[in-house]
Amino acid sequence: MSTMSAAQGKYTIAEQLAFAKELLKGSDSAAMDSRLLMCHVLQCNTVYLMTWPEKILDATQLHAFHQLLAKREQGHPVAYLIGYRDFWSLRLRVSPATLIPRPETELLVETALELSVNEPANVLDLGTGTGAIALAFATEKPHWQITGIDKNADAVALAKQNGQENKLPHVCFTQSDWFSNLPIASFDLIVSNPPYVEQSSVYLHQGDVRFEPASALTSGEDGLNDIRFIIPNAIEYLAPNGWLVFEHGHLQAPGVQALLRENDFEQVRSVSDLNGHPRVTLGCYKA
Structure with a gap:
């Protein structure tokens, strides 16, 4: 079934989801992508799709769904589409303007x-993007004083909007290229999901990242340039016994640990994800 022939007939939610899943079968998330796009078009939740699989889509809905499918087939991230x-x-x-938050x-x-x-x-959340990390902290620790910074003005505006829409307006978002526009302050915790992809990585030509801002992804030959900059500069902003926590690539833990130790951080360790890959490294600064 082509998108043109589909648009000329009457098709149910179930039929269109099956069509979409087949069209996107090159993706590991074809079924989920199809459901998310359909929910976006119908302004419903996934329960509705399961409850009313025989509902016939009208011409406008069908056209909108197929427009989204065409973009997804080209590789556009679902998050940007919806x-x-x-x-x-x-x-x-x-x-x-921002990276898409990832699990x-x-x-x-x-x-x-x-x-x-x-x-x-x-x-302090360095390179806050959508505000995901800072706002997640705010939901769990409403008494914390949280600041998120990003050098991209559009990202800062988006993070502020996310704070308002999630009823977390007390989180402060401001524009700063790392520490350049940050008043001297004493932070008990500094976290960052910085750019950490090697600039020659084949990963940059695959999947969703092809459509995400390269400046938020790459960081020099080994992917550690930003982390290499952040660690010594963070010391000026850490309270005694303050923690510095990074997300990084699954092969970069030894390099990040070494950089932390070289800068006199203690209790340096890495934490692995569900696949057993070390993806977070942290250290405590005692001085």
């Missing part, structure tokens, strides 16, 4: 929340 991504307990608006980043949030920090903690 305008949001769910993260932690939040629904976050996304745009091509792997929830490991960074979980790891940081388990740390013993001064209460109420003063927390």
Whole structure:
């Protein structure tokens, strides 16, 4: 069934989901992508799709669904097509100005929340993007003072909007290229999901990342340039016994650990994801 022939007949939700799944079969998430796009067109939840599989789509709905399918077939991320991504307990608006929040980043949030920090903690999220990490902290620790910074003005505006829409307006978002526009402050916890992809990585030519901002992905030959910059500069902003926590690539843990130790961080360790890959590394600065 082509998109043209589909548009000329009467087709049910179930038939169109089956068609979409087949069309997108090259994707590992074809079924989920199809459901998300259909829910976006119908402005419904997935329960509705299962409850009314025989509902016939009208011409407008069918056309909109097939337009989205065509873009997804070209590789456009579903999150950009529908305008949001769910993260932690939040629904976050996304745009091509920011990276799309990923489930792997929830490991960074979980790891940081388990740390013993001064209460109420003063927390900094470096390179906040959509505000995902900062806002996730705010849902769990409403008494924390949380600041998210990003050098991209559009990202800062989006993070502020996400804070308002998730009823977390007390999180402060501001524009700064790392520490350049940040007043001297004492943070009990600094976290970052910085650019960490090697600039020559084949990963940059695959999947969703082809459509995401390269400046938020790549960081030099080994992917560690930003982390290499952040670590020594973060020391000036950490309170005694403050923690610095990074997300990074699954092969970069030894390099990040070495950089932390070279800068006199203690209790340096890495945390692995559900696949057994070390994806988060952290250290405590005692001075």
